[in-house]
Amino acid sequence: MSTLYDKLWNQHVVFTESDEPDSMAAIYIDRHLVHEVTSPQAFESLKLAGRKPWRLDSILAVADHNVPTTDRSHGIHDPISRLQVATLDQNCDELGITEFKMQDLRQGIVHVIGPEQGATLPGMTVVCGDSHTSTHGAFGCLAIGIGTSEVEHVLATQCLLIKKSKTMRISVEGKLGLGVTAKDMALAIISKIGTAGGTGYAIEFTGSAVRALSMEGRMTLCNMAIEAGARAGMVAVDDTTIDYIKGRPFAPRGNVWDKAVAYWRTLQSDADAIFDQTVILDAAQIKPQVTWGTSPEMVTTIDGVVPDPVLINDEVKRHDMQQALNYMGLRANTPIQQITLDKIFIGSCTNSRIEDLRAAAQIVKGKYIAANIKQALVVPGSGLVKKQAEQEGLDQIFLAAGFEWREPGCSMCLAMNDDRLSVGERCASTSNRNFEGRQGPGGRTHLVSPAMAAAAAIAGHFVDVREIGE
Amino acid sequence: MKKFQTFTGLVVPLDRANVDTDAIIPKQFLKSIKRSGFGPNLFDEWRYLDHGEPDIDLAQRRPNPEFVLNQPRYQGAQILLARANFGCGSSREHAPWSLQDYGFRAIIAPSFADIFFNNCFKIGLLPIILDTTIVDRLFEEVKLTEGYSLTVDLQKQTVTTPKNDEFKFEIDAFRKHCLLNGLDEIGLTLQHAEKIRQFEQKRRNEQPWLFM
Numbered sequence: 279m280s281t282l283y284d285k286l287w288n289q290h291v292v293f294t295e296s297d298e299p300d301s302m303a304a305i306y307i308d309r310h311l312v313h314e315v316t317s318p319q320a321f322e323s324l325k326l327a328g329r330k331p332w333r334l335d336s337i338l339a340v341a342d343h344n345v346p347t348t349d350r351s352h353g354i355h356d357p358i359s360r361l362q363v364a365t366l367d368q369n370c371d372e373l374g375i376t377e378f379k380m381q382d383l384r385q386g387i388v389h390v391i392g393p394e395q396g397a398t399l400p401g402m403t404v405v406c407g408d409s410h411t412s413t414h415g416a417f418g419c420l421a422i423g424i425g426t427s428e429v430e431h432v433l434a435t436q437c438l439l440i441k442k443s444k445t446m447r448i449s450v451e452g453k454l455g456l457g458v459t460a461k462d463m464a465l466a467i468i469s470k471i472g473t474a475g476g477t478g479y480a481i482e483f484t485g486s487a488v489r490a491l492s493m494e495g496r497m498t499l500c501n502m503a504i505e506a507g508a509r510a511g512m513v514a515v516d517d518t519t520i521d522y523i524k525g526r527p528f529a530p531r532g533n534v535w536d537k538a539v540a541y542w543r544t545l546q547s548d549a550d551a552i553f554d555q556t557v558i559l560d561a562a563q564i565k566p567q568v569t570w571g572t573s574p575e576m577v578t579t580i581d582g583v584v585p586d587p588v589l590i591n592d593e594v595k596r597h598d599m600q601q602a603l604n605y606m607g608l609r610a611n612t613p614i615q616q617i618t619l620d621k622i623f624i625g626s627c628t629n630s631r632i633e634d635l636r637a638a639a640q641i642v643k644g645k646y647i648a649a650n651i652k653q654a655l656v657v658p659g660s661g662l663v664k665k666q667a668e669q670e671g672l673d674q675i676f677l678a679a680g681f682e683w684r685e686p687g688c689s690m691c692l693a694m695n696d697d698r699l700s701v702g703e704r705c706a707s708t709s710n711r712n713f714e715g716r717q718g719p720g721g722r723t724h725l726v727s728p729a730m731a732a733a734a735a736i737a738g739h740f741v742d743v744r745e746i747g748e
Numbered sequence: 749m750k751k752f753q754t755f756t757g758l759v760v761p762l763d764r765a766n767v768d769t770d771a772i773i774p775k776q777f778l779k780s781i782k783r784s785g786f787g788p789n790l791f792d793e794w795r796y797l798d799h800g801e802p803d804i805d806l807a808q809r810r811p812n813p814e815f816v817l818n819q820p821r822y823q824g825a826q827i828l829l830a831r832a833n834f835g836c837g838s839s840r841e842h843a844p845w846s847l848q849d850y851g852f853r854a855i856i857a858p859s860f861a862d863i864f865f866n867n868c869f870k871i872g873l874l875p876i877i878l879d880t881t882i883v884d885r886l887f888e889e890v891k892l893t894e895g896y897s898l899t900v901d902l903q904k905q906t907v908t909t910p911k912n913d914e915f916k917f918e919i920d921a922f923r924k925h926c927l928l929n930g931l932d933e934i935g936l937t938l939q940h941a942e943k944i945r946q947f948e949q950k951r952r953n954e955q956p957w958l959f960m
């Protein structure tokens with residue numbers, strides 16, 4: 279009667295700090311992904327303490343947050359970003375850590391390349407100094423975002439000190455409507471449980487609608503688990519998982535593959551497993567979602583209106599809502615479809631995989647972005663995604679529609695490089711956070727699916743993708 | 749890490765729910781490869797009227813007089829009083845670093861986001877969870893009383909008001925022990941190195957695909 283989370287947990291506990299049931303435990307880490315922003319201080323302290331990484335072959339590093347998405351042949355122009363990326367390169371070279379450098383075809387967003395390389399496998403514990411590490415849980419593994427001190431701790435000991443979470447099952451049953459995606463599912467879940475709804479929990483996503491998702495879709499869903507407050511999100515292993523992994527560079531082969539698959543198939547919650555909490559959604563009821571505020575829970579459906587704070591009783595909530603509307607430059611009761619946009623961003627670890635680019639390309643094919651759209655960016659999640667998209671001719675579709683076709687990286691998801699919104703600019707974005715200033719100081723972000731972002735680019739305002747004929 | 753000692757500190761109220769890590773320390777400051785120096789940019793977009801970048805001279809900045817941290821009566825605050833789900837968003841430890849660098853030693857809120865909460869302990873910044881009703885009351889008292897201070901006693905796990913009202917808070921025993929003694933967690937874990945090695949060897953035998 280164990281949940282998938284219980285099984286993963288029990289497989290990895292090395293020791294506990296006490297015999298109490300909620301004691302801190304040291305769990306063994308199988309895969310450690312590293313990027314340039316949260317690692318320099320960890321490497322520095324490690325060195326100062328005279329320590330070495332415990333297990334080099336568990337680490338895979340890549341620079342993604344700071345890298346330019348335009349021509350890279352001249353390196354990084356911003357000196358501070360350049361130093362941060364150079365520091366990662368240097369640390370990896372010195373210690374002998376595998377790193378995909380900026381010019382490497384395999385470079386990309388850390389949460390895209392792990393799965394793409396087969397470096398993320400079912401049954402693993404995966405950590406990264408990044409909250410969206412939850413993405414990797416799509417593979418039936420326990421994937422947790424950690425801070426820099428924890429990065430150092432894992433480097434030095436191969437263990438993470440952590441408390442066991444409570445478990446939450448989010449079951450989405452039925453069939454998603456045409457044009458409704460994993461992103462809409464994720465936002466609908468956050469709309470229901472709130473951005474703190476998952477705090478203290480590990481979420482397992484179950485139900486026929488989740489089973490029906492591709493690995494890309496499951497990654498989108500688990501990616502957003504952290505926006506619901508949960509440090510980990512996961513989906514049990516099935517044929518979809520195994521088919522995706524087969525043949526990837528870091529995946530096992532031959533006999534070992536067969537042995538691995540036999541084990542991976544056990545990575546399911548037992549039928550009688552007990553969860554601390556269960557949430558149920560009906561897939562057929564989920565509509566395309568659009569956020570209107572400065573937190574992912576400030577979200578409504580494409581046929582909805584910007585909500586009215588006057589109707590909210592809770593004083594703190596009403597105040598926050600008013601503040602969000604001021605920041606977003608929106609008036610209560612405005613229909614979502616009347617919101618016009620300045621920029622479009624298709625990218626980020628939420629939605630920059632091949633399936634996402636295909637969905638967006640399908641919408642813009644043979645059309646052109648609206649006159650009021652100042653910039654529309656497509657930023658593939660990795661060099662390999664980019665290459666595949668080019669082989670399929672997607673780049674040409676985007677370019678002909680007035681989009682810019684960029685090099686892989688985090689880009690305008692958090693605007694640490696040159697891609698950003700200016701003050702007051704409004705963006706339809708496929709990323710995961712609509713916090714104040716996230717895409718640039720004073721910038722206004724609306725989170726949507728790739729298809730919805732593409733449709734908005736063509737119309738110049740939000741439109742219902744379900745009403746666009748095939 | 750320094751030992752966490754009992755202290756009495758001035759309280760500043762930040763009356764917003766869901767304060768995210770992007771608000772605590774905006775991304776342009778994450779480019780630093782150092783652990784210190786983030787304090788002046790804590791809450792940068794709320795605290796200043798102009799836009800901040802890492803290389804801008806602080807003397808040139810225009811503070812926002814409306815923002816609570818800039819009000820004269822809250823200068824020197826060591827305790828941040830906050831609302832629910834404080835620290836949501838990213839895993840950046842730069843958020844607790846900037847709070848600590850500014851001078852905060854404890855943060856009181858009805859709830860915290862998981863990763864932020866964990867990160868605080870690693871650097872000796874104490875996140876304290878108190879009931880919403882108590883936090884509501886503290887907000888009222890702080891706003892009414894200039895110079896309002898609270899005493900935080902980690903050993904006893906209490907927060908005490910100037911009128912001697914005492915509120916108990918929960919903390920994990922191991923975390924408490926580490927904070928009180930200023931212990932290095934890595935050193936502690938490495939005392940179990942043999943156990944880790946044995947565990948690893950067993951894993952290598954049973955699941956060899958994890959070691960390729």
Ligand code: SF4
Pocket residue numbers: 342343387388389408410626627628687688691692709710
């Ligand atoms: S794409 Fe955005 S959310 Fe994902 S890792 Fe990069 S910055 Fe973080």
